[in-house]
Amino acid sequence: MSAIDTKPTDTKPAAEAESFATSRKLDYAFYALALLVLIAAPFFVYPLFLAKVLCFCLFACAFNLLLGSVGLLSLGHAAFFGSAAYIAGHALKVWGLPFELAALLGTAAAAVLGVAFGYISIRRSGLYFAMITLALGQMIYFLAFQLPFTHAEDGLTAVPRGKLLGLFDLNNNLVLYYTAAVVFVAGYLLIHRITHSTFGQILNGIRENQPRMISLGYRVNDYKLAVFALSATLAGLAGATKTMVVQLASPVDVHWATSGDVILMALLGGVGTLFGPVVGAVLVEMLQFYLADSGLPIQMVIGAIFVLCILVFRQGIVGEINRILGR
Amino acid sequence: MSSQVIFGQLVVGLINGSFYALLSLGFAIIVGLLGIINVAQGTFYMLGAFGSWMLLNYLGIGYWPALVLSPLGAALLGMLLEKTLISRVYHLDHIYGLLLTYGLMMFIMGAFIYFYATAGRPYPVPEELRGGYDLGFMFLPKYRAWVVLMAVVFCFGTWYAIEKTAIGRTLRAATENPQLTRAFGINVPALLTFGFGVGVALAGFAGVMAAPIYSVSPLMGGDLVIVIFAVVVVGGMGSILGSIVTAFSLGLLEGLAKVVYPQGSNMVIFVIMLVVLLVKPAGLFGHEK
Numbered sequence: 218m219s220a221i222d223t224k225p226t227d228t229k230p231a232a233e234a235e236s237f238a239t240s241r242k243l244d245y246a247f248y249a250l251a252l253l254v255l256i257a258a259p260f261f262v263y264p265l266f267l268a269k270v271l272c273f274c275l276f277a278c279a280f281n282l283l284l285g286s287v288g289l290l291s292l293g294h295a296a297f298f299g300s301a302a303y304i305a306g307h308a309l310k311v312w313g314l315p316f317e318l319a320a321l322l323g324t325a326a327a328a329v330l331g332v333a334f335g336y337i338s339i340r341r342s343g344l345y346f347a348m349i350t351l352a353l354g355q356m357i358y359f360l361a362f363q364l365p366f367t368h369a370e371d372g373l374t375a376v377p378r379g380k381l382l383g384l385f386d387l388n389n390n391l392v393l394y395y396t397a398a399v400v401f402v403a404g405y406l407l408i409h410r411i412t413h414s415t416f417g418q419i420l421n422g423i424r425e426n427q428p429r430m431i432s433l434g435y436r437v438n439d440y441k442l443a444v445f446a447l448s449a450t451l452a453g454l455a456g457a458t459k460t461m462v463v464q465l466a467s468p469v470d471v472h473w474a475t476s477g478d479v480i481l482m483a484l485l486g487g488v489g490t491l492f493g494p495v496v497g498a499v500l501v502e503m504l505q506f507y508l509a510d511s512g513l514p515i516q517m518v519i520g521a522i523f524v525l526c527i528l529v530f531r532q533g534i535v536g537e538i539n540r541i542l543g544r
Numbered sequence: 545m546s547s548q549v550i551f552g553q554l555v556v557g558l559i560n561g562s563f564y565a566l567l568s569l570g571f572a573i574i575v576g577l578l579g580i581i582n583v584a585q586g587t588f589y590m591l592g593a594f595g596s597w598m599l600l601n602y603l604g605i606g607y608w609p610a611l612v613l614s615p616l617g618a619a620l621l622g623m624l625l626e627k628t629l630i631s632r633v634y635h636l637d638h639i640y641g642l643l644l645t646y647g648l649m650m651f652i653m654g655a656f657i658y659f660y661a662t663a664g665r666p667y668p669v670p671e672e673l674r675g676g677y678d679l680g681f682m683f684l685p686k687y688r689a690w691v692v693l694m695a696v697v698f699c700f701g702t703w704y705a706i707e708k709t710a711i712g713r714t715l716r717a718a719t720e721n722p723q724l725t726r727a728f729g730i731n732v733p734a735l736l737t738f739g740f741g742v743g744v745a746l747a748g749f750a751g752v753m754a755a756p757i758y759s760v761s762p763l764m765g766g767d768l769v770i771v772i773f774a775v776v777v778v779g780g781m782g783s784i785l786g787s788i789v790t791a792f793s794l795g796l797l798e799g800l801a802k803v804v805y806p807q808g809s810n811m812v813i814f815v816i817m818l819v820v821l822l823v824k825p826a827g828l829f830g831h832e833k
Contacts, residue, residue: 290639337821337822340821340822341777341821341825343638344575344581344639347639347642348776348777349773349817351773352770352773352774352814353814353818355767356811356814359814363808473767473770477646477650484643514655515654516653516654517650517651517655518654519650519654520648520649520650520652521651522647523644523650524644524648526643526647527643527644527647528629528644531636
């Protein structure tokens, strides 16, 4: 049972090597261009907004690491994003730690939570898995209202940004943006590496045919747990960075609607692709930004896009482009 | 702590259990028959409540007709959505059904928030059910007793209909083996639409019952579906009776938790879910496939 639509792999063997080389070159050209855009962007668009978008890009990529590689749909990823946001916010605001340490603590918390939730949820597969992750995520949401340090509805407000490495003032918009950009690129490269490693291939194998992988001797659940924890950790990194950027960690970060948003980002951009979630995250964030002023109902529009994505283009934007390019 | 408080919370728990039971029963029918995780189940509950509020405020139609009309309206909308949208994803992985209903939930909820804002609207308790009984150890409002009674009647009625009647047999046959059922000349697609209608009608019915207890608001069903998920995971998908019993028990335990440890009462169902998953991953009444 394949969980997601993957692109067909029926290229003829003879042409394969050559087309692989061209495809490689295209990839490099594309990433070089993307890097240029990333560097130049803050001079054209408000850097603070861009930095926030980058955090969601990383969040979407982290989420998609789980869905795209092993085909597990998590409905509770906001739990990792939000927990890290809270922990990092607390570390910045109350303990007065610098951003590096706060992000590390937040990410570590998400990692621990990821291992725990992963251990429980991979005991069931398919739809049960999705339902369990949602229920676990809701627990964290309730906790965010109960724990003393999260400040209930208000969340952690006016979180100070501090100085990066004790040298660079993060209140400078450009420093802030490039810090977020470095975090994003590092996260993306890690995901790229994971996806293209032997480990990633095994995950794809589990997605395509779990019984066969079991019969080949792979301990399937260990692999699932590992990728679940990795995905949660990276989602945590995104959440911790987001707190520093927007200076706020609130219950919205752990709410199921945030988990829904990140699913939409991955879906809209293309679940079967690596770069798709980035495109999806940029579009969804832009949409929310512009709709917030227009007075139009954001939820309705998001719901409608969801339905359209499912019914009309399940490959997502990048998936469709890849299909047109014949890759 | 007085017994008043304890019994009061137990009744609240029983009421919540009633709603959980009606919703998870509908949910179980839909997932069993169509293989669709209907995330919008809570939305149809909201629609049921809002439907009765609209009937009262726009048309002056009271509680009793609304008890029939509102779930019927929810069912019609559900069947329309099933026919036009949901039926298009049956051939795909189950994940797409879940995501599609999630999108529908966002759309419908967003529309209601846009037009009605999130503030709660009161709905009066019908005249015949005002007042209550003094049981000596506690005071039991009539309406609450009515809700529990109706939930029990409807749950067991549905269970009976599915397990013991001809239409139930056909439904079960279509669940087990749709191809073969079709070969016997039964219109399975129509049956699926009907099943979806029944499933969401139960949620809509729960919504009408809930309207006088909780205030009617577009947000009212949003978090409910997560509890339903937990109920289904705890009970296991195996038996309808199992999920009814689980729903009532979890509602009661939640009520009890409100007495013993109020801060944790929201979480108790999820904690139970965790324990069940660790001890018996298939659920209490389910079986490993």
